[in-house]
Amino acid sequence: MTKDDMTALLGSAGVTQEIITAMEQAYEMGFEHGAKAGAVMRELVEEAESVCNQVEDEVPHIKTDKFWALFGRLRALQ
Numbered sequence: 001m002t003k004d005d006m007t008a009l010l011g012s013a014g015v016t017q018e019i020i021t022a023m024e025q026a027y028e029m030g031f032e033h034g035a036k037a038g039a040v041m042r043e044l045v046e047e048a049e050s051v052c053n054q055v056e057d058e059v060p061h062i063k064t065d066k067f068w069a070l071f072g073r074l075r076a077l078q
Contacts (some may be wrong), residue, residue, distance in 0.1 A: 003027045045074060 001009075006027060010020045049071060052064045 003031075045071065 003024060007020055007024060010023060048067070052067055055062050056064055
């Protein structure tokens, strides 16, 4: 849900402007936090990719199929 969608929904529910403003601020705080968490998660995934590549080179029988399947799903979401 976008912030505009949320604001419209709250407005149609008849809540006060003070509540709408507070909810918009909470939405923005959550959005900012999500962006920060996403940046750290991106670094983590890139590091895990590097580690898996090294492990696969050094230990050929290691099973990393599940990691690569999840990695592909994550890439598809970008």
